[in-house]
Amino acid sequence: MGFEERESWKAGRGKRTGAGNGSYESERQHRKKQARGAGRWKKVRVYTFKNIIGQRDLIESLKNAFFSNRVGHAYLFSGEKGIGKTTLAKAFAALLLCSEPNGDEPCGRCKPCLLLKNSSNPDFCLIEPDKGTIKIEAIRQMQDDIMVKPLYSERKVYIIRDAETMTMQAQNCLLKTLEEPPRFAVIILTTPSLYGLKETIRSRILKYNLKKNTFREVLELLNRLYSASRSNEFIASYSGGIIGTAMKLAGSENFDALRNEIIELADQVGREGLVAVFDKYDIFEKNKEDIDTILDMMEIFYRDILVCKRTRNEGMLINSDKKDIIIDSAKRYTSKKLVDNIEIINTTRSNLNYNTNYQLSIEVMLMKLQEA
Numbered sequence: 001m002g003f004e005e006r007e008s009w010k011a012g013r014g015k016r017t018g019a020g021n022g023s024y025e026s027e028r029q030h031r032k033k034q035a036r037g038a039g040r041w042k043k044v045r046v047y048t049f050k051n052i053i054g055q056r057d058l059i060e061s062l063k064n065a066f067f068s069n070r071v072g073h074a075y076l077f078s079g080e081k082g083i084g085k086t087t088l089a090k091a092f093a094a095l096l097l098c099s100e101p102n103g104d105e106p107c108g109r110c111k112p113c114l115l116l117k118n119s120s121n122p123d124f125c126l127i128e129p130d131k132g133t134i135k136i137e138a139i140r141q142m143q144d145d146i147m148v149k150p151l152y153s154e155r156k157v158y159i160i161r162d163a164e165t166m167t168m169q170a171q172n173c174l175l176k177t178l179e180e181p182p183r184f185a186v187i188i189l190t191t192p193s194l195y196g197l198k199e200t201i202r203s204r205i206l207k208y209n210l211k212k213n214t215f216r217e218v219l220e221l222l223n224r225l226y227s228a229s230r231s232n233e234f235i236a237s238y239s240g241g242i243i244g245t246a247m248k249l250a251g252s253e254n255f256d257a258l259r260n261e262i263i264e265l266a267d268q269v270g271r272e273g274l275v276a277v278f279d280k281y282d283i284f285e286k287n288k289e290d291i292d293t294i295l296d297m298m299e300i301f302y303r304d305i306l307v308c309k310r311t312r313n314e315g316m317l318i319n320s321d322k323k324d325i326i327i328d329s330a331k332r333y334t335s336k337k338l339v340d341n342i343e344i345i346n347t348t349r350s351n352l353n354y355n356t357n358y359q360l361s362i363e364v365m366l367m368k369l370q371e372a
């Protein structure tokens, strides 16, 4: 979906900042913190539907509601993490607040649009979890705010991100607003899982499920935003249609270097002595933060060798730019060892999720991968 997810969106008065008991704080407080360097403050652009890839049916439905003046009071956008729920919610919010929409997109120039860009539109508010939850205080503040008429637009828009993190009290509190919302209010909830929300909330909301993007859609977007290099194909494939994952990887400066390093490591580990293999631990220590990605890269590399061995179809390789290394490795590995390696990596992944000793887990993994 939209590619601007990288940029932080600071608007209205509700921006997660880790402040106190909720996730709702005034823009002024927020700016103060920013000034102290407590967070990122980046240039923000107005979100538009045209920058969103895929989700066409859903977008059409939102636009139709807008044009026929049948905008609902409450929406729920569900879908996997990184699929673009908040980006879509922001694009819809921008359209709803714009005073001179350009066809079916916000104009980007009117007062509400400019205020939105500057993160100071009082008719917009984003509520996010603070330390993992949205507490009742945040919803109460929203309820106070929602009673005040909009200042610059015909509507006021509230986005509650990761709405399933609302505590039960917060959900009960929100329910009151959903039962009798002011006529100008639009509340958009986003969630990766519908089931964290009370049935009474779900039944009062227009529900939309976001679909994964296709490989082509992700690749086209990556090629549009980044130079069309071969690693775009890998990223598009690796992302599994989750645009947030693709954008995160594509935006990471050392992604290409890391991938090369990891493929080299995975390629060498099977033909080196144990001492040389233990030396490779450094790479894991240096890139602790990216361990999930590293394990995925290794797994996909072995998967590619297996696919190459079994099908001889180069078109099925995810690491399509590493064809030569893969074909060469296919000669050295048995299918059984490749399946074993994939399993070893998966076991390491779940061990790490259980907070086992990092170094020990990685070293055991390397040792097992090294075994013939």
Ligand SMILES: [Zn+2]
Pocket (backbone or CB within 6 Å): 097, 098, 099, 100, 101, 106, 107, 108, 109, 110, 111, 112, 113
């Ligand atoms: Zn506008």
